[in-house]
Amino acid sequence: MSIVGLLPHLVNGLALGLLFALLALGFMLILGLMEQINLAHGSLFALGAYFAYAIATPRLPLPPDMLQVWAAVPLGWRFTAAMFLAPVLVAPFGVVLERLMRRTYGRDPLYGLLLTFGMAMVIEELIRIVWGTRDYMLPVPRGISGGFMMLDLIWSTYRFWAAGFAIVAMAIVWLVIEHTRFGALVKAGAHDSEIVQALGHDLEKLRVWVFVLGTMMAAVAGVILAPIWGIRPHMGVDAVIPAFVIIVLGGVGSFWGAVLGGLLVGMVVGLSGAYASEWSMLSMYLLLILVVTFRSRGLFGKKSVLEA
Amino acid sequence: MRTGHTVPTLTPAMIAIWVAFATVPLWIEKVGLYQYLGVEILIFATYALAYNLVLGHSGLPSFGHGAFFGLGAYGFGLAQLNLVPDLWFCLGAAVVVASAGGAIVAAFISHRRGIYYSLLTIAFGQVFWFIAIKSHAITGGEDGLLKIARLPVRLGVATFDLTHNISLFYFVLAVFVAVSLLLWRLVHSPFGRILKAIKQNETRARFVGYDVWRYKAAVLVLSAGLSGLAGGLFAMAQSSAFPDVMSLHYSGYIVMMTLVGGGLVTFWGPVLGAIVFLLARDVIGAFTTGWMLWFGLLFVALVIYKPEGLGGMFLRPARRKPAGAK
Numbered sequence: 144m145s146i147v148g149l150l151p152h153l154v155n156g157l158a159l160g161l162l163f164a165l166l167a168l169g170f171m172l173i174l175g176l177m178e179q180i181n182l183a184h185g186s187l188f189a190l191g192a193y194f195a196y197a198i199a200t201p202r203l204p205l206p207p208d209m210l211q212v213w214a215a216v217p218l219g220w221r222f223t224a225a226m227f228l229a230p231v232l233v234a235p236f237g238v239v240l241e242r243l244m245r246r247t248y249g250r251d252p253l254y255g256l257l258l259t260f261g262m263a264m265v266i267e268e269l270i271r272i273v274w275g276t277r278d279y280m281l282p283v284p285r286g287i288s289g290g291f292m293m294l295d296l297i298w299s300t301y302r303f304w305a306a307g308f309a310i311v312a313m314a315i316v317w318l319v320i321e322h323t324r325f326g327a328l329v330k331a332g333a334h335d336s337e338i339v340q341a342l343g344h345d346l347e348k349l350r351v352w353v354f355v356l357g358t359m360m361a362a363v364a365g366v367i368l369a370p371i372w373g374i375r376p377h378m379g380v381d382a383v384i385p386a387f388v389i390i391v392l393g394g395v396g397s398f399w400g401a402v403l404g405g406l407l408v409g410m411v412v413g414l415s416g417a418y419a420s421e422w423s424m425l426s427m428y429l430l431l432i433l434v435v436t437f438r439s440r441g442l443f444g445k446k447s448v449l450e451a
Numbered sequence: 452m453r454t455g456h457t458v459p460t461l462t463p464a465m466i467a468i469w470v471a472f473a474t475v476p477l478w479i480e481k482v483g484l485y486q487y488l489g490v491e492i493l494i495f496a497t498y499a500l501a502y503n504l505v506l507g508h509s510g511l512p513s514f515g516h517g518a519f520f521g522l523g524a525y526g527f528g529l530a531q532l533n534l535v536p537d538l539w540f541c542l543g544a545a546v547v548v549a550s551a552g553g554a555i556v557a558a559f560i561s562h563r564r565g566i567y568y569s570l571l572t573i574a575f576g577q578v579f580w581f582i583a584i585k586s587h588a589i590t591g592g593e594d595g596l597l598k599i600a601r602l603p604v605r606l607g608v609a610t611f612d613l614t615h616n617i618s619l620f621y622f623v624l625a626v627f628v629a630v631s632l633l634l635w636r637l638v639h640s641p642f643g644r645i646l647k648a649i650k651q652n653e654t655r656a657r658f659v660g661y662d663v664w665r666y667k668a669a670v671l672v673l674s675a676g677l678s679g680l681a682g683g684l685f686a687m688a689q690s691s692a693f694p695d696v697m698s699l700h701y702s703g704y705i706v707m708m709t710l711v712g713g714g715l716v717t718f719w720g721p722v723l724g725a726i727v728f729l730l731a732r733d734v735i736g737a738f739t740t741g742w743m744l745w746f747g748l749l750f751v752a753l754v755i756y757k758p759e760g761l762g763g764m765f766l767r768p769a770r771r772k773p774a775g776a777k
Contacts, residue, residue: 180569180570246755246756247754247755251565252565252566253512253565253566253569254754254758256512256514256566256569257706257710257754258751258755260514260703260706260707261707261748262747262751264700264703264743264747265744265751268741268744269741269744271740271741272740272741272744377700380700384577384699387570387573388574391567391571391574422581424581425578425581425582425585428574428575428577428578429578432559432571432578435571439563439567
């Protein structure tokens, strides 16, 4: 296949990789400070997508006349509202999850993994009870839907827009972590929680906020990816696996590792899709196994609690 | 735990559990359940015991065991449809295929432990699951492998038909008895004690001079093979093999069963867990949609407050009281 033939796969892979990176960053934020694997991260992602669907289509439990007023609002506004409201609505789930996990702090991180797997099952079942098992599609406003022509190829506008949004979201997270007091505390807490507590900071409150931030990132990723992947009950499990693959690949505890891991996974999935589209998702596991076989802590990993 | 070197091959608790299971076909329909459920419980109990060899006895938190169960199911089905339709041969194929899968995984991950072990077993589980779904020509893709027959048991002098659920139940019970006996012996053998040492402190076990890597690899292969045996039985019970059982969900279910029953602290815990899991599915499922909501919450509560599981609750007052008895 020629280079030009590969180009769309490469670009789509890059776009996908940016979205994967966004998904993985929330996962890593929680892993970094809390030293907890949150297997329910994907379920929070799924909730974001479902809430966005409810807000944008709109199918809300509101009085009929209020619903009519909201339905008359242009889709562009409803979509924007969904993007900002859905993460806020998912945040309380993250708070509940953090409450439950509190009992496992300081114990073998396996308990956190088991607990969040249980919660992933619970949330997935809740989704089935509320929304049923069918698939939904999140409608995209006209301005960013459809496609455009470039280099004699058709490109999906939404994918470019989604990738751009992912970059902005990740830049915000980077600024928060690297250039705010909150970020400094988060990093210090991950490094040495006892000292941070001894200095008079409320680590418990900090943990809740980190969890809320991670949860909202999962939900944002859910909203952005929903028009590409579709919305279905097991999308949570489908999403959490790439997230952990990226984290292990990039190295636990590394911001740029997560970003690079996301891009790598996206490109490998995109490029292998060019040759064997059916098998493209397999490539990310093979990449993970390959990298981790030779670099046991991933690309940028440091020693972490996971190796206890 | 007993400190002596000899643990009896047969214990009263063990025999009580076997006898209790043997009476199941007599009353299961009278309490409003059905014969096939008994078969399913025994298969999953066998699977959970095999899984617990890794989780409970060696401290290796595999999250991809569904792959081995599924490999066994496909091994059984493919051997029957393409090679020789003989029960012993096909069950042997199930064990061999699953052990081979286990050996591949073991080669890559046996130097790992803890969470990394979990994460890499998830990745390998996904690889097998994905291959099963996409290899339409071999596995039938998402529809699965259909028309797997319940082969008769040929014992030389006599032949038993397994098409009825009750006769299948007793055959599966025989396998369960054999597997539980084997695992009981193994866990209480010198090999089992080394596994326990590795579970408690891998570094120390290595310093004492044991080749930890080899033990961890061996135990995964063994557990995979026995899980595959259960998978082969499942393919026969369902008359089909499908990729669902290899998914992360199912790999997680077996962890849930094992932990809920108390696999971390008792030998028979996984059996209790399989019973509770499948009964919850049918009984809670009969009253509400979304039984997993309730079972999931039970599981979460146990992880938080009582990681020793239901079996651990029985264990507190009287030491070593079996948890699997009804």
